[in-house]
Amino acid sequence: MDRREFLRQVAGWSAGALLASPLFQITPELMAAERPLPKVAIGTGGDITAFVQRVLAPLGGMKAFVKPGNRVVVKPNIGWDRRPEQAADTNPEVVKAVVSLALAAGAKEVLVFDNTCNEERRCYHQSGIKPVLEGMKNVRCDYIDKRKFVPVDISKGKSIHKWLFYRDALEADCYINVPVAKHHSLARLTIGLKNIMGVIGGYRGEIHQNIGQNLADLNTVIRPAVTIVDATRILLRNGPQGGSLRDVKVLNTILASPDVVAADAVATTLFGLKPAEIPATRAAAAMGLGEMNLARIQLIRV
Amino acid sequence: MKYRPTTRTFRRLSQFLFLVLFLVLFRKTDYSGSDTLPYAVNLFFRWDPLVAATVMLAARKVILILLPSLFVILLTVVLGRVFCGWICPMGTLLDWLDKGIHPPEHATVHLRKIKYLLLIVLLISSAFSLQLIGFLDPFSLLVRGAAFSIDPMLNWLFTGFFDTIYAHAPAVADHVTEPIYSVLKNGLLPFRQSFYFLSSFSLMILIAIGALEKLGKRFWCRNLCPLGALLAVFSRWSFFRRIPATSCKNCPQCAPNCRMNAFDPDTGKLHHEECNLCMDCVDDCVNQSPRFAFTRRSNHEPVNLGRRAFLGSALAGIALPVAAKVNAGPKTPNPFLLRPPGVENEEEFLSLCVRCGECMKVCIENALQPCFFESGYQGMFSPRLVPRLGYCEFNCTLCGQVCPTGAIPKLLLQAKQKAVIGIAVFDVNRCLPYANGIPCMVCEEHCPTSKKAILFRDKLVIDRKGEEVVVKQPYVVEDLCIGCGICENKCPLPGASAIRVLTANKGPGGNSGYGG
Structure with missing residues (x-):
């Protein structure tokens, strides 16, 4: 092989490697015409681990979602450099409870992460989530690795058709959505559907220009096995990051549902709002991602 | 043959350990999961007597966190310039560099006094609130060079290498490379890739200091370093000295090999204030052994700067601050020149800031950046916030914590959250x-x-x-x-x-x- 041939081959190979970016094709799930009413379990108070367990019980418990040997992603909201009592991030005790229940159900490994808005080390520590998971076996609370964002075609998207998603979230055997319920000036509220912002990359600011439909589109790609809404403390004003304890209301409430839209719809009522007032809930329900009509949701109080 | 450690062994060990200390403190100048830094990462600036002298002159008050510099002064008054020979990381790096550069043996001694003249300019101008130390303090030059160029460059090279394998090589390769990468990331490499203005310029300054070694061993230390000059002044009182205070006639050993060129080329007398006590002359002696011991101060020749040179540098020290006063720059302030949180007065800030680069190294958002000419030549390398690159993190107070002079005030979180940057x-x-x-x-x-x-x-x-x-x-x-x-x-x-x-x-x- 002479030099010219060598250079030609190098050029050819590297071009091939560059062009062959990984592509995840998400097949549209079957849309059943007749669906059973989605269940939402809701409860208040008590020791958090037992409490989360109690809320999950009517849905079949954690074992209904996590199978032995599964690689589980627990996705809290760790977006902001705020302390737990400021209610801008998911309550670390709730995260810990969900992680331990997933491990108890036989998960091989549990990954906890979020693409943060403030500096990631500050968010992970200040939120209390990284410290609370410290020392737990088979649990990884790593910072986002920018190399793991892969482009995904959003075939069902109405407003966005391609975006970068985090590979660990796409590859999870079981994806557990653990949002905190809080006020948001543009999206009105941020709960389960908006929590997907933490597994996407790219210029996330652009999502806000048509936020309801964009969030619904993103939610066609990743469908949580179960959404566990942390409403132990909710942020009523100055969301999504708050900062003042005056804006926080202690509810000691947790609710859970396999249907993220139904979970959001019920959580919305905690703020005295109607599900249809939240653009993302409306758009997601219109796309058939779940049920937002409270009359058609089977609410189980525990 | 049985191994016998010589003085050289201990000196090299000391130099190595202090260089490691310097590097460890550099790496620890970062957020570590706690709101307050657990180590005095700015130690090298806090014990730097040149920093203490110029900053206290400029501020006209005693700054308590700079008191460790008294320790270095005391050390020098007792033992002479051991700081230069056994501690200073700049000196250590230059000594290492010499192994590759091979400096000439017979270097000129005429340039020696430049360092004193520079010291005079620095001290006098700082008394008139013009702070120029950032151009010449060895630790400022080192930390900035490391923070703005060398550290980001190393990270860029390493991550570039591992990321390329991650992205393009078969997945099998990841099993080998990713564990190595994660070890590197958890200890040796910085947490993230940072970017700095003046990265090339800061590197070039270090390269220039290294290149000067081609003119003579420790060229920087002998001729230019104003900290060395300040310590030389104090070492005149020291009573730990070489005996005898001259090199032996006709012996080609000590004088030409002295890294500080401390022996007078004509008389062979030792200029004690130039000696950094490396003690190679003791180890390498083939003749009658010289030794270092506590001894009474012998009368030795005064350093003759020359009256004209002395007056000239003193005048320069006065003229430069006055010239800065009539500079039109402050009359047309740059609307985008944002200073770190808590800085109230631009003039006072520039007189206290020693351009050590610590705040810019520690800034977790990579938001603080060195000025070039935005605040005149006298503001070069002082920190400014560049929000499009990074913002000031609301709950972070690290820049005030690492500032060794209080130019950026050390604020409690509540006060910092109210400090108006712009x-x-x-x-x-x-x-x-x-x-x-x-x-x-x-x-x-x-x-x-x-x-x-x-x-x-x-x-x-x-x-x-x-x-x-x-x-x-x-x-x-x-x-x-x-x-x-x-x-x-x-x-x-x-x-x-x-x-x-x-x-x-x-x-x-x-x-x-x-x-x-």
Whole structure:
């Protein structure tokens, strides 16, 4: 092989490697015409681990979602450099409870992460989530690795058709959505559907220009096995990051549902709002991602 | 043969350990999961007597955190310039460099006095509040070179190598490379890739100091280093000295090999204040053994700077601050020159800042950047906030913690969260809700003050299709905005942000314009 041939081959190979970016094709799930009413379990108070367990019980418990040997992603909201009592991030005790229940159900490994808005080390520590998971076996609370964002075609998207998603979230055997319920000036509220912002990359600011439909589109790609809404403390004003304890209301409430839209719809009522007032809930329900009509949701109080 | 450690062994060990200390403190100059830094990462500046002297002269007060410098002075008064020979990481690096560079043996001694003249200029001008130490302090030069260029360069090379394998090599390779990468990331490499203005310039300064070794061993230390000059002054009183105080006649050993060129080329007498006590002359002696011992001070020749040179440097020390006073720059302040949180007065800040680079190294958002000519030549390498690169993290107080002189005040979190850096101003010609009638609220969402400094007004506008729509238009609440710059940083517009932080008016004397 002479030099010219060598250079030609190098050029050819590297071009091939560059062009062959990984592509995840998400097949549209079957849309059943007749669906059973989605269940939402809701409860208040008590020791958090037992409490989360109690809320999950009517849905079949954690074992209904996590199978032995599964690689589980627990996705809290760790977006902001705020302390737990400021209610801008998911309550670390709730995260810990969900992680331990997933491990108890036989998960091989549990990954906890979020693409943060403030500096990631500050968010992970200040939120209390990284410290609370410290020392737990088979649990990884790593910072986002920018190399793991892969482009995904959003075939069902109405407003966005391609975006970068985090590979660990796409590859999870079981994806557990653990949002905190809080006020948001543009999206009105941020709960389960908006929590997907933490597994996407790219210029996330652009999502806000048509936020309801964009969030619904993103939610066609990743469908949580179960959404566990942390409403132990909710942020009523100055969301999504708050900062003042005056804006926080202690509810000691947790609710859970396999249907993220139904979970959001019920959580919305905690703020005295109607599900249809939240653009993302409306758009997601219109796309058939779940049920937002409270009359058609089977609410189980525990 | 049995191994016998010589003085050289101990000296090299000491140099190595202090270099390691320097590097460890450099790496620890970072957020570690706790709001306060557990180590005195700025130690090298706090025991630097040149920093203490110029800063206290400029501030006209005693600055307590700089008192460790008394230790170095005491050390020098007792033992001489051991700091230069056994501790200083710049000296250590130059000694190592010499193994490859092979400096000439017979170097000139005439340039020696330059360091004293530079010291005089630095001290006198600092007494008139012009702080020029950043151009010449060895630790400032080292930390800046390491922080702005060498450290980011190493990270760029390593991550580039491992990322390429991760992206393009078969997955099997990851099993080998990724564990190595994670070990590197957890200990040796910085947490993230940072970027700095003046990265090349800072590197070139270090390269130039290294290249000067081609003119003679420890060229920087012998001829230029003003810290060395200051220690040389104190070492005149020291009583730990070489005996005898001359080199032996006709022996080619000590004098030509002396790394500080401390022996007079004509008389062979030792200029004790030049000696950095490396003691190679003891180890390498083939003749009658010289030794170092506590001894009475022998009368030795005074350092003769020359009256003209002395007066000239003193005059320069006076003239430079006066020239700075009549500089038009401060009369037309740069509206984008944002100083770190807590800095109130630009002039006072520049007189206290020693350009050590610690704040820019520690800034977790890579937001603090070195000035070039934005605040005149005298402000070069002083820190400024560049929000489009990084914003000031609301709950972070690290820059005030690492500042060795108090130029950036060490504020408690509550005070820091009220410290006004600047004020955000919308560019309504570009901001989406104003210019295009498109809803966008990224700036408001990120605004960290607990009563938000960015609010909305509903406004009926005509959008691009010519239709009337109600859109939320953001505006800044001036009393609440602290100018942290997260809005400018996160604005989703390409290129320049549609909201920019401008310098805030900080009372009389702080600004120009009407009445100023």
